Structure formats: structure tokens, C-alpha cells
Amino acid sequence: MRRKGRGEADGSAAQLSETTEMKLRLKREIGLPSAVSLIAGTMIGSGIFMSPEWVLRNIGSPAGSLIIWAACGLLATFGALSYAELGTIIKESGGEYIYILRNFGSLPAFLFAYTSVIVVRPAGVAAISLSFAEYAVAPFYPGCSSPQAAVKCTAAACILLLTLVNCLSVRLATSIMNIFTGAKLLALLVIVIGGAVLLVNGQTQSFQNAFQNTRLGAGAIGVAFYQGLWSFDGWNNLNYVTEEIKKPEVNLPRAMMIAIPLVTCFYLLVNVSYFAAMTPSELLSSGAVAITWGNKVLGNSAWLISLSVALSTFGSAHGTFFSGGRMCYTAAREGHMPDILSMAHVRRLTPSPALIFTSAISLIMVIPGSFNRIVNLFSFTAWLFYGTTIAGLLYLKIKKPELPRSYKVPIIIPIIVLVTSVYLVLAPIIDQPQTEFLYVILFILSGVIFYFPLVRYQYHPAFLRRFTLHLQLLLEVAPAEKNLN
Incomplete structure (x- = not known):
């Protein structure tokens, strides 16, 4: 079996894959409960425990913060419904990458894969792992800040554990x-109930003159959205594993319509609970909002919050890692990444080379990582490509309405998402220009340098083919075909 854009395999590699290539494929192991869990479990991570401070810092008022959180939930829901239609038209794994490839061609898809595989997905895993490490290490250093060496070593250990679990078994x-999704929903429920008790007891001072000090600048709103949307990131994760979902034409839209409104309601109630326990100035000086809430409300049992946040962020890192590896795997299968990343383990049927590669880049990013900076750069890049993907859906709805699809979203919804995406990309650049945004754009465009020799003209050095062969034998992997049945 030969793929367009790939070099010839050497003799031993051909022998290794000869008996497996025609039948090796990832299994459909993800049912509706696991699909809902993948979305909700990835979305509920570090964001709801860390981003409220940054949303408030940028927007200025409690009421403005709650409006931002509600708008982020609505936008994530609209985006997910649009992606659900794309997933029932293009029934392949890979998320934005595969949709951009099918709608706009090879070069835009390669630029997305290049940026996502090397920066966006590993940055997400690194940021969440750093959040996990902060909360996991904090109990060992009461009354003082945790040493950065301990935090970063813990984050690295988290990434290595995720790699092991995901390489062993999809079912595991x-x-x-x-x-972990059940555990984190229980933790949020504790915060919601605690907030309700505080409100019943009359602690409503944060909601008096709730709109005071609200900032309405385009850039401030855009950056506040970045921080809020970071907490909703993961709404599109199911589209990265479409080929592993049971009955995707049914379970894909259904899981999204269950998971995202559920998470949005929890987020709003948790933010109300934070404001019931703390004044805006206390929240801004908190540093770890959930821990401060726990100290005020739970007293000696506040350690439960640290444990809950650590479990929550670990589960979110797990979901981000799970889907990120699939994106890398799909891009390699289409010839936009090295061949070895398109292969799956011959017995475990997991895309282990892609998972290992994602892990390696994430570990590198942990070393100089800063949570707030990673979030802003991640969100800016992500919404640039989300907008491109939604534009592809509008193209299919207008130009190819005859394509079979089991689910259709009203056209006004992807239009709203597209307009919002343009705003989120341009507003911070215009109102609060930062050199980091320029670096991101230059990095994306630098992908052109690699595209033409490696993809367009298919230059594959002999030493790279030999290296691929040795890795293939070492990792016991072989090329896997698409699972579209």
C-alpha cells in the first residue's frame, strides 16, 4: 500500500509492515459516555482554578467577568456544533488539520500541522502540567512559594506518566x-454548594455595584476572552479522534450538546462561589483562587481543594495529550510529518510514535514555561486556525450542500463563530500589540521553508529512511490505514 508524498520504504520496513498495513487500524473504543468524558474532562482542568483572576484583571468587574464566562461558554457551544457538522461530513480524525486539508489544500493544512504539532498542542500539555505541578507540590511547602525546580520536575513526571498510559492502551x-472527569465534577460541585451556603448567609458584597470598573476596550475584552476560553479549550477534542468513536454521526453531536452546556453551568456557578467568598481585590491578589476559596470556606479541610485541583488538572492534561497525539498521527499519515509518526503499535493499536513525539516537545516547553504567557499565545494561535476551519464549513454549506451529513447546524452559528474568531485574533494586536504575537505569525509563516522541499517536492534523504526503519523496528510499529467504516 503506497501513500502519495512518501518515500520508498527499505526492505526490512516493507517486510515488517507487509502483513499488518492492510488490516492495522485504530479501534472504535469511544462510546457516548467516554466521548462526553473526553470533552468535559479536557475542558475542566487548570483554567477554572486559575483563569478567574486573569479574566477579572482584564475586564475589571465581577459582573463583567460573569458575562465573559457566559459568552465563552456560548462561543464554545457554537464552535462545537459547527465542528459536529464538519465531523459528520469529513469522517476522519485530525480535527482542524483534516478539515483545512480537505477544504483549502495542502499548504494551509501543513502550516497548521507544523504550528500545532510543534507549538500549540505541546504548549497546552505543558501549561496544564505546570498547573498540576503547582497544586500537587503546594501542600509540601506551606506558607511559602514552591521551588520552581520541584514544580517543573513534577510537571515532567506528569507528562511521562501520560505518555506511558496512552501508549499502553486506548481503553485504559x-x-x-x-x-478523573467524575472526580473533577465532584470537586466543582463542592465549590458550588459552598458558594450557595455563603450567598444564603448574606455574603453578597461582591455583587453590589457589580459593573463598577468594567473595562470596555477591544483589547481588554479580547485578552479576557483568551483567559476564559482557555478554560473551555477542549470543546473540539472529539473531532481529533473521529475514527475511534462508535457511531460518530450520532455520538459526535450528542456528546458535544451534553458536555459543553454542563461545563458552562458549572463554570458560572463556581465563579459566583468565588465572588461570594472573596472581594474582587482579594481575588486579584490570590495567586491560586481555588486555594484561597478553600482556606476561607473549608478551613482545615482546604487540602481537599489542592487535591481536587491536582486531580482535575491531571485529567485535563490527559485529555489534551490524548487528542494532541492523534493530530500529529493524522498529519504524518497524510505525508505532512515524518513517516514514523503515522504508525501504530502492532499489538496495542496506539499511535505511540506520535504520542512520544508530543511528549518530548512538551517536556522541552516545561523548562522555560510561564502559565499566563503560554495561555495568551496558545489562544491567539488556536483561534486563528479555528476561524479558518469554520470558514471551511461555510464553504461546504454554500458550495456543496449536496454532501451527505447526518447533522446540520444553522448557518448563522458558524457565521457568529467566524466573526468572533476574527475579532479575537485582531483586537489584541490592534489595541494591545505585543511582540509575542508577531513571533507567532512569523513562526507559522516559517513553515513554508519546510513545506516545499519536504512535502511539495518530496525530498526524503536516504539517512532519514534508514532512521525511520530502525525506529520502526525498535518501537514495533507499522503504518495504519484509516478507519472510516
């Missing part, structure tokens, strides 16, 4: 996801 990975 989804089971762990289900357990």
Missing part, C-alpha cells in the same frame, strides 16, 4: 479519563 486511557 479512556477509563482513566472517565474516572
Whole structure:
């Protein structure tokens, strides 16, 4: 079996894959409960425990913060419904990458894959792992800040553990996801109930003159959205594993319509609970909002919040890692990444080379990582490509309405998402220009340098083919075909 844009395999590699290539494929292991868990479990991570401070810092008022959180939930829901239609038209794994490839061609898809595989997905895993490490290490250093060396070593250990779990078994990975999703929903429920008790007892001072000090600048709103949307990131994760979902034409839209409104309601109630326990100035000086809330409300049992946040962020990192590896795998299968990344383990049927590669880049990013900076750069890049993907859906709805699809979203919804995406990309650049945004754009465009020799003209050095062969034998992997049945 030969793929367009790939070099010839050497003799031993051909022998290794000869008996497996025609039948090796990732299994459909993800049912509706696991699909809901993958979305909710990835979305509920570090964001709801860290981003409220940054949303408030940028927008200025409690009421403005709640409006931003509600708008982020609505936007994530609209985006997910649009992606659900794309997933029932293009039934391939890979998320934005595969949709951009099918709608706009090879070069834009390669630029997305290049940026996502090397920066966006590993940055997401690194940021969430750093959040996990902060909360996991904090109990060992009461009354003082945790040493950065301990935090970063813990984050690295988290990434290595995720790599091991995901390489061993898809079923094991989804089971762990289900357990952690249940745990984090329980933790949020504790915060919601605690907030309700505070409100009943009359602690409503944060909601008096709730719109005071609200900032309405385009850039301030855009950056506040970045921080809020970071907490909703993961709404599109199911589209990265379409080929592993049971009955995707049914379960893809259904899982999105269950998971995202559920998470949005929890987020709003948790933010109300934070404001019930703390004044805006206390929240801004908190540093770890959930821990401050726990100290004020739970007293000696505040350690439960640290444990809950650590579990929550680990589960979110797990979901981000799970889907990120699939994106890398799909891009390699289409010839936009090295061949070895398109292969799956011959017995475990997991895309282990892509997972290992994602892990390696994430570990590198942990070393100089800063949570707030990673979030802003991640969000800017992500919404640039989300907008491109939604434009592809509008193209299909207008130009190819005859394509079979089991689910259709009203056209006004992707239009709203597209307009919002343009705003989120341009507003911070115009109102609060930062050199980091320029660096991101230059990095994306630098992909052109690699595209023409490696993809367009298919230059594959002999030493790279030999290296691929040795890795293939070492990792016991072989090329896998698409699972579109």
C-alpha cells in the first residue's frame, strides 16, 4: 500500500509492515459516555482554578467577568456544533488539520500541522502540567512559594506518566479519563454548594455595584476572552479522534450538546462561589483562587481543594495529550510529518510514535514555561486556525450542500463563530500589540521553508529512511490505514 508524498520504504520496513498495513487500524473504543468524558474532562482542568483572576484583571468587574464566562461558554457551544457538522461530513480524525486539508489544500493544512504539532498542542500539555505541578507540590511547602525546580520536575513526571498510559492502551486511557472527569465534577460541585451556603448567609458584597470598573476596550475584552476560553479549550477534542468513536454521526453531536452546556453551568456557578467568598481585590491578589476559596470556606479541610485541583488538572492534561497525539498521527499519515509518526503499535493499536513525539516537545516547553504567557499565545494561535476551519464549513454549506451529513447546524452559528474568531485574533494586536504575537505569525509563516522541499517536492534523504526503519523496528510499529467504516 503506497501513500502519495512518501518515500520508498527499505526492505526490512516493507517486510515488517507487509502483513499488518492492510488490516492495522485504530479501534472504535469511544462510546457516548467516554466521548462526553473526553470533552468535559479536557475542558475542566487548570483554567477554572486559575483563569478567574486573569479574566477579572482584564475586564475589571465581577459582573463583567460573569458575562465573559457566559459568552465563552456560548462561543464554545457554537464552535462545537459547527465542528459536529464538519465531523459528520469529513469522517476522519485530525480535527482542524483534516478539515483545512480537505477544504483549502495542502499548504494551509501543513502550516497548521507544523504550528500545532510543534507549538500549540505541546504548549497546552505543558501549561496544564505546570498547573498540576503547582497544586500537587503546594501542600509540601506551606506558607511559602514552591521551588520552581520541584514544580517543573513534577510537571515532567506528569507528562511521562501520560505518555506511558496512552501508549499502553486506548481503553485504559479512556477509563482513566472517565474516572478523573467524575472526580473533577465532584470537586466543582463542592465549590458550588459552598458558594450557595455563603450567598444564603448574606455574603453578597461582591455583587453590589457589580459593573463598577468594567473595562470596555477591544483589547481588554479580547485578552479576557483568551483567559476564559482557555478554560473551555477542549470543546473540539472529539473531532481529533473521529475514527475511534462508535457511531460518530450520532455520538459526535450528542456528546458535544451534553458536555459543553454542563461545563458552562458549572463554570458560572463556581465563579459566583468565588465572588461570594472573596472581594474582587482579594481575588486579584490570590495567586491560586481555588486555594484561597478553600482556606476561607473549608478551613482545615482546604487540602481537599489542592487535591481536587491536582486531580482535575491531571485529567485535563490527559485529555489534551490524548487528542494532541492523534493530530500529529493524522498529519504524518497524510505525508505532512515524518513517516514514523503515522504508525501504530502492532499489538496495542496506539499511535505511540506520535504520542512520544508530543511528549518530548512538551517536556522541552516545561523548562522555560510561564502559565499566563503560554495561555495568551496558545489562544491567539488556536483561534486563528479555528476561524479558518469554520470558514471551511461555510464553504461546504454554500458550495456543496449536496454532501451527505447526518447533522446540520444553522448557518448563522458558524457565521457568529467566524466573526468572533476574527475579532479575537485582531483586537489584541490592534489595541494591545505585543511582540509575542508577531513571533507567532512569523513562526507559522516559517513553515513554508519546510513545506516545499519536504512535502511539495518530496525530498526524503536516504539517512532519514534508514532512521525511520530502525525506529520502526525498535518501537514495533507499522503504518495504519484509516478507519472510516
